[in-house]
Amino acid sequence: MPAAAIICWQVFKAGGLLDYEYLPPPRDVLAALGELAQSGELARDVAHTLGVAAISAVMAMVLGAALGFAIGFIPMVRRYGMASVDFLRTIPAVALVPVAVLTFGPIPFSEVVLATYAALWPIVLHTAAGVAAVHPRQYDVARMLHFGPLTTLRKIVIPAVIPAWLVGARMAAIIAVLVAVVAEMIMYPRGLGGGLIDSLHALAPARMWAFALVCGIVGALLNAGLRQGVRLALPGNPVHAGGNQPIPAPPVTALRGLLPIGVALIVWQLSTSDRSLSFPPPDEWVKAIARMYADGQLAPAILHTLGTFALGLLLAVAIGAAAGMAIGYSPVADHYLTPTIDFVAAIPGAALVPVAVLLLGQSPLSGVAVVALIVSWPILLNTATAMRSIPAVRLDMSRTMGLSPLHRWTKVILPSLSPGILLGLRVASSLAIIITLLVDILGSGMGIGRLLVESQQHFDAAAAWGLLLIVGTFGYVMSLSLSLLERQISVPVEVLSRA
């Protein structure tokens, strides 16, 4: 299937049927790839990106395990910390770049900090969920055998949590690559992200396609390798090894859990001076926000970014859900398309932004199209999975009950799919924030993304932190409302599977 598409592409191009400057024929892409490989540039870039991602993933695995154990084990920490974790984990990495650059400088260290930060949260959440899921009976066993707290931890809890931790680690590695590429794109031109941006600026589409292809191959290999690794580490644990499941549905946490962030902000306010260049106190952030608002910059920027985000996400839901249903419904489509889809889905989404921007142009509307195109994948994958996993008995039931085809869809199939679509929407929404900001920066040059870049270029740390606060709050509110919606819809289903 993909082979056929590529051959058509080459033939059309050669025959002059398809004449579009920024869509080079596959032969040119291959040639560019060969050049990059020969000059050693490719190996250097891949090594840089993977190196950063590897260091970050390992650090996140250690830190995340510690934090996850604290949250899962100590009720106080959970009660007063979980919402803070939710807030911090929903901050999109793009918004953190200016702050990191202004604090540490445009050096690899900043990249590692960013990637570690982003990779931390799936591990924290999975570890905490794993600790919480240790069966109470196993603690009874520990008490009966007179284990102390340390022995209990060592012999009961840690072995029970390792599977969840490993799943988190697999996701962390993938996120680390994504964030490394993003950071390279907007921070300093190194690695795969740097290569993509250089070729975008040099208007060298063949080279850019070559880089995007390499990103895809790296992503797919990493994904397959990690999955195999988890499978080897956990034989006979198909539930954890096979799934492509994202972060477990986060419980909606009490707002009192935001207390640590509040305390940290107050301490920060009291302990730093107004003059601090890299750590401006929070009241300076607010002043910077007010200043941007008074300049008449902030409101249109928010409107632009919000519009791109909302339209792109809506379009993505429509495309992704429809395509997912079609693929899950037809075994033929499933058979021929799924390998291609898995490959495209494994490309770190950010790597596709320059390619899509070059193809679709830089107008605000094409920004919406870019977001929709990249963000529809998680929705498509989750919808197709949900479609395939509708119990056969349920479909038979709808036929034997004499439901018309329309009623089969509205009363049985769509309600069965809605948890899957919502799950995809949750993943897509956090990806959409990142992609929207990237499109702002690389494409239209408008919106919040532009303000972020300007704050970095003008060394305006207060503005960078202020924008971070705005974007972070938006991400948190988005994730919170989606979780609420998900809980609303999936309560009976969830309890059923537990019973």
Next chain:
Amino acid sequence: MNRVLYEVDGVGVRLPSTDGQRPVLQDISFEVKAAEIIGIVGRSGVGKTTLLRVLGGLLEASSGTVVFDGEAVHRPPLGAVMVFQDYANALLPWRTVARNTALGLEALVGPDDRRRRVADALRLVGLEDRGSDYPWRLSGGMAQRVQIARALALQPKVLLMDEPFGALDAITKASLQDVLLRVHTETNATVVFITHDLDEAIYLSDRVFVMSGRPGGITLAADTELPRPRDQLATRELPRYLQVRHLLGEALRTDDV
């Protein structure tokens, strides 16, 4: 004598397998009369479920004909409703018991009529006070009764049941068997059911079919000739009961592979 509801003539089914089309059923012929209860027994993999799916119109026979109430079966016919063993997946978890029961009626009758028929169906299976509960609040026996109620609400001519009580414990099973017999007395519905349990087949049925062979066929059709109403203790102690049990046991034993 009652009219004939099902006429099955020379039915064979081939299903796709790794090495091409594999015959699963071969040359099956029988009739089912209205208000009869038929039990089908046989070792697992012999094609009992396949046969039931053919009767329910969920699967088309590769050869032969199935006529239900005068019309050839090509899709699920009106008046034939299937009850599945896997009640957890056959009930919709996002609907309450009453709304699950109403599922098939929603396109057919108005709200008042619907409410009345749902209430009647739930009363028949003894769940009149559980209408507003969600399926996950129910025990397995209750969930299976909801499935039966949902089928009964459609006032079907025949209930096709695929190991309806196979997943339940012995005591629940016995009480549901009596629920089914009571429903049968009150509604005069025809019942065709599959079971692994020889005693269940004899206790409930007018006739018991034994399936065996590969591809599967009906090798014995035994009239139980047991009086109704039946009783869990008395019926099972009748000499005729033991006689039928012996006959069927022999037929199943020779099928050992």
